[in-house]
Amino acid sequence: MTELTTVEQILERKSHAVTRDAEHAPTHDIREALFELEAKGEIIVQRVPENYVEVTTKYGRTKKIPIDHTWHHKSCGQCGHIPGYTSSIFWLHRQFNLDYLDPTDQTSCTGWNYYASATSNAAAQAAVMSRNFAAAYETGYFPTIHCGTSYGHYKEIREQLVHHKGLRDEVRRILDKMGKPLVIPEELVHYSEWVHVMRKKFAEKQTVDMKNITATVHPACHYYKIVAEDAIYDPEIYGGQRTATVTGTLEALGINVADYSTWFDCCGFGFRHVLVQRDFTRSFSVLRKIETMKNEVNPDLTVTHDTGCVTTLDKSQFAAKAHDRNVGIPVLSDAQVAALAMGAHPFRVVQFHWHSTDWRPFLDKLGINWQKYWDEFQGDLDAIRAGTKSGITWEDADKPVVY
């Protein structure tokens, strides 16, 4: 007779760090299938360039994260509405003189629209992904994906392309018209994974002490829930029971990461909802995420690693404040926090002025005289308005200025 498992036994088991064994992974290794298709001449598998770091993913497999020679698949939501997110990612690369490519031969994955309205189909979505990957392959640089939804969407499309020959044939037919091959990268890499493997190097160059900061983390659904096995897990972070990205970075920078009960909940973005049905987005974001964080740990900051999450958590707080809800947590991406910790200009690089929830108390607590940097930035804007400066360039922004 099987012995019953008690709740206490389950809790005891869960109190230990989980080390996962790839031998017992519940899924097949998609990369093996990619190489088989390549051997049959169906696809080209773009290899991770030489300079990479190996990490462990959810089921104990090893994943290669390229350090440089990367083709940056930008995010439309980040570039459009949170430009400091994108500039911080590039600024971090530039601090280490890493070779990267910021392409103009790139479209959005169009996944936001697909998840919002379904006004597309599997072939179109796979063709958009494959066109972007072929464009990266043509340059010789390896794709790093900035958006969590693009990353999740592409992982799902990769599964579909591997399992459905008809879809591969259709995508190849369309790519042929453009003279492009069907390319799938050896690994699908999210920028926050690059941030994760670089975190100790960031800490070595840290100029702003962040030890008095308490932050909460919102892990992005499309990073670790869609095709879960690709996300990074580490027994030393949450005992290996939650994804390690973002939390590992913040801890490396000395930030106190505080836990809260609704960490698994989504942010409330909803894709279509955040644009045209925001009553849902605002309610969920405030009631299930921001207020819970406030009531349970009252953090100085909340940090995430996706476009929609930063937008939703940040922009939803104004209306809630008007209704006297317990809100007021500034929202940043992990890349912006790392850049700020390494002395990036708060406005030329991190671009705080595009964020809505009041970030001044957070900078005050860090001892950063934000008014001084804002005045400098106003000087830049005056010069642009006067026509004496065409815009801010890396020459203006590269140098760390906050100490």
Place this chain on the structure above:
Amino acid sequence: MPTTQENWNPGKAVDRHPEVTYDEKERLFLEVKSDPRYEDFLYGCYECGICVSTCPSARFYDYSPRVIAQAMAREDIERVYDIISEDIWNCAQCFSCLRCPRGNNPGGLVTLLREVAVKNGLQETKDVLQGYSRVIYKVMLKGNQVSPDMLQPDFFPDWGPWVGQFSANMPVWRKAIPVDTLRGITDAAWRTDRKTLLELYTIWFETGNMDIIKEIDEGLYDLLADVMQEELEEG
């Protein structure tokens, strides 16, 4: 009436849409079922409710991913029609429901149901997407879902007075971004090559995506097709 946990009564589905024939409802269901992804998304449901407990939409709407998986697995034609005509647009597409211990993907099923609803031009779907046309226009034409110039105070009044500041300062603030592909761009998220956009338009036409738009919004289709065809002809 949306299908909720309260009114879910397996085996006793009520015909809530008598204006639509059973044959038509069955045709739509079979179209969903014939999608090659269907078998990847549904393995059978034992009603544990884990998907519901993780679902953001279930907290705020009469909506249940469990009911969707159940109705599809039981091939409950009437119930599936209730879902395709009403429930699907409540899903937030976060895919928290992938926590299903059976490996079901209720969010994926919703995607398939939505595709069929759009492709067949269901009136409820047209109503839901009516306010969304300008976003579709942007993403299909510019290759970006959002652009800086969408930040208008009349569109986002609940995002606070800062939206007015973004909008008023847009041309100058966009020049004050160090990233070369973003600097000064206001009508798209980044600078995109013309050749890249022509390739994107080719994808929309070749995959039948333009036919989908025609079914859901003929005016939008005309607008998009005119611009894209002219650009493609110019080469």
